[in-house]
Amino acid sequence: GAGVSQSPRYKVAKRGQDVALRCDPISGHVSLFWYQQALGQGPEFLTYFQNEAQLDKSGLPSDRFFAERPEGSVSTLKIQRTQQEDSAVYLCASSFTGLKEKLFFGSGTQLSVL
Amino acid sequence: KNEVEQSPQNLTAQEGEFITINCSYSVGISALHWLQQHPGGGIVSLFMLSSGKKKHGRLIATINIQEKHSSLHITASHPRDSAVYICAVKKETSGSRLTFGEGTQLTVNP
Numbered sequence: 369g370a371g372v373s374q375s376p377r378y379k380v381a382k383r384g385q386d387v388a389l390r391c392d393p394i395s396g397h398v399s400l401f402w403y404q405q406a407l408g409q410g411p412e413f414l415t416y417f418q419n420e421a422q423l424d425k426s427g428l429p430s431d432r433f434f435a436e437r438p439e440g441s442v443s444t445l446k447i448q449r450t451q452q453e454d455s456a457v458y459l460c461a462s463s464f465t466g467l468k469e470k471l472f473f474g475s476g477t478q479l480s481v482l
Numbered sequence: 483k484n485e486v487e488q489s490p491q492n493l494t495a496q497e498g499e500f501i502t503i504n505c506s507y508s509v510g511i512s513a514l515h516w517l518q519q520h521p522g523g524g525i526v527s528l529f530m531l532s533s534g535k536k537k538h539g540r541l542i543a544t545i546n547i548q549e550k551h552s553s554l555h556i557t558a559s560h561p562r563d564s565a566v567y568i569c570a571v572k573k574e575t576s577g578s579r580l581t582f583g584e585g586t587q588l589t590v591n592p
Binding site: 399401409410411412413416423424426427459461469470471472473475476 | 515517522524525526527529530568570577578579580581582583584585
C-alpha cells in the first residue's frame with residue numbers, strides 16, 4: 369500500500385501472554401519509529417531504526433519490550449509477559465531519512481491486556 | 483513543567499471561525515512538527531518547521547525560534563477539522579526522539 373500499515377489493528381491479550389505487533393513502513397523509508405500512546409496522553413518514544421540498525425532504544429520501558437527490523441523494511445515490536453500497564457496504542461511512523469522530514473504514521477495497534 | 487506546552491487544551495468553535503492553537507517549548511530544537519489525530523488513533527503529519535511559516539490549504543503554521551513558540555492556524559474552520567492537534571519537537575540534544583505536547587482537542591460545531 370501507499371501508507372504505513374500496522375497489524376493487528378486491535379489485540380487483546382491475557383496478562384502474561386507474549387504479543388507481536390507488526391509495522392510495514394512506506395517502501396524506501398529509511399527511518400522507522402515506534403511510539404506508545406496511553407489513553408488521553410501524547411505519544412511516548414520507544415525506539416528508532418535507521419534501516420536495520422536500532423540506533424536508539426532508550427524509550428523501551430523494560431526488558432520485556434523488544435523491537436527488530438532485520439531486513440530494513442518491516443519491523444516487529446514484541447512484548448513479553450504482558451502486564452496491564454502495557455495497554456496502550458502502539459504507533460509506528462516512518463520517514464525517508466529522519467526527523468527533519470515529514471513523518472508518516474500508521475493507524476496504530478490498540479493493545480488491551482486483561 | 484512540560485518541555486512542550488500547548489494551549490488551549492480544549493477549544494470549541496463555530497463553523498467558519500478562525501482558529502489558533504499555540505505551542506511553547508523550553509528547550510533548543512532543530513525541528514517542530516504539527517500533527518493531527520482523529521478519533522481511533524490515526525495520526526497525520528501536517529507540517530514540519532524549522533523556521534518561518536508554512537501554508538497548506540486552510541492551514542498555516544508559524545514558528546518563532548527566538549521566542550520558542552509556534553502557532554497553528556485554521557482559517558474558515560469546518561466540522562471535519564475536529565480532532566486533536568499535537569505539537570512535537572526534535573530537541574537539539576535528543577538524537578532520534580520527538581518530545582510531544584499533550585495535544586489540543588478541537589471541536590468545530592456546524
